[in-house]
Amino acid sequence: TTIHVLNGPNLNLLGTREPEVYGRSTLADVETACQVACQRHGLSLVFGQTNHEGELVTLLQQARGSLGVVLNAAAYTHTSIAIADAIKAAGLNVVEVHLSNVFAREAFRHHSFISPVAHGVICGLGIEGYRLAIDALASSRAN
Numbered sequence: 493t494t495i496h497v498l499n500g501p502n503l504n505l506l507g508t509r510e511p512e513v514y515g516r517s518t519l520a521d522v523e524t525a526c527q528v529a530c531q532r533h534g535l536s537l538v539f540g541q542t543n544h545e546g547e548l549v550t551l552l553q554q555a556r557g558s559l560g561v562v563l564n565a566a567a568y569t570h571t572s573i574a575i576a577d578a579i580k581a582a583g584l585n586v587v588e589v590h591l592s593n594v595f596a597r598e599a600f601r602h603h604s605f606i607s608p609v610a611h612g613v614i615c616g617l618g619i620e621g622y623r624l625a626i627d628a629l630a631s632s633r634a635n
């Protein structure tokens with residue numbers, strides 16, 4: 493059983509990118525935390541990041557049949573109908589994650605195209621949000 497953790501644009505710069513907003517952990521730290529959480533639940537992890545919207549669509553299509561997807565679509569959250577459509581098309585169980593509390597930030601971050609097609613949403617808890625999302629998907633497992 494597999495969980496996909498997918499990250500959108502600029503998250504490859506985590507650790508150096510606006511650390512006062514996003515913290516000092518790197519994307520490699522996020523991957524390690526996700527690996528530990530998945531191992532604890534006996535789940536396999538597919539971890540990815542892309543700066544390209546269409547590539548994120550492809551990665552979501554490839555997650556079809558998985559237990560679920562932890563998705564931080566970054567800025568595409570607020571703009572992408574294609575990503576929302578991919579989630580629906582592939583029938584994915586998505587937990588939307590944001591490191592920052594998007595509701596405490598600019599108004600343009602308050603709307604998400606992902607939330608209406610997500611199972612749940614976690615924001616503002618930093619990299620801890622990824623672990624919580626994995627725990628939630630693991631407890632939704634059928635056995």
Ligand code: DQA
Binds near residue numbers: 503564569591592593
């Ligand atoms: C983000 C929040 C988005 O508004 C922003 O565009 C990002 C990161 C977060 O994790 O807090 O790139 O998804």
